[in-house]
Amino acid sequence: MTPAELKQFLQNQVPLFAGFDAAALDRIAGQSELRTFEGSEAIIECGDEGGFFGVLVSGHAQISVTDSTGERVVFCRLHEGDVFGEMSLLTGDRAVADVIAGNRCFVLMIPPQAFNSLILPDPHAVTFLSKLLADRTRMQAIDLTSRQLHEQAVSQSADPYQLSLRADVAGKILALNVGLSQIRFGVYDTRDENLDVHGVIDCSDSEQAHVTLTAGGATTRRARPVCNFDNLFPVIFEAMLSLGDRYLFTPYEVVAVGHRVVHGGSKFSSATVITPQVLTEIETLSIYAPLHNPTNLNGIRRAMQFLPDVPHVAVFDTAFHQTLPPYAYLYGLPYDWYKKEGIRRYGFHGTAHRFVSLKAAEIVRRPLGELEIISCHLGSGASICAIDHGRSVDTTMGMTPSDGLIMPSRAGSIDPAVMTHLMRHYKMGPDEIETLINSQSGLKGISGISGDIHEIEAAAGAGHHRALLAHKTFCYQIRKNIGAHVAAMGGVDVLAFTGEIGETSPTVRSLACQGLAYMGIKIDEEKNRQLGTTGTHAVISTDDSPVKILVITNNDERLLAWETLRAIERSEITLAIKEQPEEPIPIEVSAHHVHLAQADVDKLFGPGHQLTPEHELSQPGQFACKEKVNLIGPKGKIADVRVLGPTRKETQVEIAMTEQFKVGVQPPIRESGDLANTPGIVLEGPAGTVTIPRGVICAQRHIHMSPDDALRFRLRDKYVVQVRVAGDRELIFGDVVVRVNPNYRLAMHIDTDEGNAANIGTGMQGYIEQIQSR
Secondary structure, eight states: OOHHHHHHHHHHHOGGGTTOOHHHHHHHHHTOEEEEEOTTOEEEOTTOOOOOEEEEEESOEEEEEEOTTSOEEEEEEEOTTOEEOHHHHHHOOOOOSEEEESSSEEEEEEOHHHIIIIITTOHHHHHHHHHHHHHHHHHHHHHSOHHHHHHHHHHHOSSTTOOSOOOSSOSEEEEEEEOSSEEEEEEEESSOGGGOEEEEEEOOSSSOEEEEEEETTEEEEEEEOOOOGGGHHHHHHHHHHTTOGGGOOOGGGEEEEEEEESOOTTTOSSOEEOOHHHHHHHHHGGGTOTTTHHHHHHHHHHHHHHSTTSOEEEEETTGGGGGOOHHHHOOSSOHHHHHHHOOSOOOSOHHHHHHHHHHHHHHHTSOGGGOEEEEEEESSSEEEEEEETTEEEEESOOSSTTSSSOOSSOOOSOOHHHHHHHHHHHOOOHHHHHHHHHHSOHHHHHHSSOSOHHHHHHHHHTTOHHHHHHHHHHHHHHHHHHHHHHHHHTOOSEEEEEHHHHHHOHHHHHHHHTTOGGGTOOBOHHHHHHOOOOTTEEEOBOTTOSSEEEEEOOOHHHHHHHHHHHHHHHHHHHHHHHHSOOOOEEEEEEOOEEEEEHHHHHHHHOTTOOOOEEEEOSSTTOEEEEEEEEEEOSSOEEEEEEEEEEEESSOEEEOOHHHHHHHTOOOOEEOTTOOTTOOOEEEEETTEEEEESSOEEEEOOEEEEOHHHHHHHTOOTTOEEEEEEOSTTOEEEEEEEEEEOTTOOSEEEEEHHHHHHTTOOTTOEEEEEEEEEO
């Protein structure tokens, strides 16, 4: 087919392109590829990333999926002029179905960049695609639920959480982890991971610097004169020369630079593209990390001078833990110290814990949103994190990385009166105490030998008493905190070890799991002992263990590069949103309410009873009922709680945080329908009572959107955004989940506690401020 024939076909045979002028069609065709697929060949496979938007130029095909019985369910048949692949590109999810050629097909494959820049700006195209997406979503819902489809996509995809570093733009991502005496860096190729390089510039020796490079599985070490920040980039490029032509690159090939920043305080809940304002904020937050943030800043400023024309991204250790609830991050100090001075638990190793959660979901082939994960990051710093359905809900480190577990040279949690005792009786000043708890304590301090776990294990094996004591204390604290974090979530599906100690010490892993079989944590001692180099991961649990025990390889600099790519993507979408006229989102304040299963309706109101609609709600098909129930908990009762209809598959109760104390339950913050390991409660109606074993939640603040709304806002299902609410007391809500469904009407829902605290009522409006995570 000639270019002229293809343009004529698009203009006359493809309804999507009605109204597109010839020049626009030329640009679309010029950036696309025409490919042939034979009969029964997969054009798109379930689990594939949204790599293109397809136009069927000739032949016929079908959109289908294999159901749980192994039968093929056909959702839609495609003919000449039909389009497909829109769902992945518009929602950001993996393909939830296969597109299979019925005979020889010619397909025009339009890349995402052309789809976003040449098709989506057209209003007719947006309307057409919104209707198409809604129609196909309904077709799929007839036979399989969207949750089942998503689970199939996750289980069949090789990279369901986009953990690779591939990008649309070819080039190098530079990751910098600048410390006081050591600079760690990574150079990552966006097209060929075989060209990745990891390096360390160690300046701890006052006589000379030591440069270590790892590439292609080989490691080289060399000494050079001591360097400082001004020499950083010349040293990096000079070191790369020793690897040969294959790994050489120029500054012009760098497409982005990621920087580790230790402390982001409460200000930053995700990695952020660096602006002058961000630099100022990092400097202000140096009060919490005086040894780290200023050094991180020096590295950022030098890099921005050397590479001024590429985006630079700050990746914060603390960001992932911004979802901690107040009862998990507050210290038992007067509240004003938190409000005025920001003294609270922040948590660290956030990037590593987040990566572990995503990698664990990928390994066990289950959606992250249904897993409860405990991540044990055991290295020169050590922390444990409870990750409940993708959100950090508790962690061992505190306001600084000194808190929590005993570490190689850090004391970990310690009675604060010990510090005042040392100050009063031994006249120790703040600097001496900081040196004591950060450099002379932990494994090193107890053993009197070293902070190196392998040296301690060797000494313990030879009968060294203090080495035995140090090792046992370390493992005991890990085991104790694993149990505490299981309690924090009410269960666990995955226990993961990472970091230098977590990956290389089978003895630590074994002792950390010992005695936890009653929690479902069963380690396979043989697998654990025989584990050598893990590659990317290894499974060390027994085959019948209810909890999967994993060892996941940590690579801090690669994680910096990964967070950098994601932050740039979020920033580009946020800028695109802000280029459009601001569109308001109606805000609705939801009071406590109950969704009932029909079986529970019968028990509460009598056999065969049907819910009685009193008035419609904003979401189509949903209504408030005349029926009300009482909620009875271990401590008290909430009377006359409204029932909402229609009935659901499982009963769910939504209450505000202030009501938790009244009834004596502590439900987690969850999306509606996500009820695993939630507390139960007694419901009382006129005809009887029902005790539900689970189902009480605090609803996570969220926005309902139709596919058409999502297209206008350039958002996708499950994005987490920040929403600005204008008014006398303008404020920004974070952690707002976007939920996209053809049956939704645009509205943001918050609960009564959030509305009262911010003086917000139903009818006020919010505006998308930025994308927090994707």
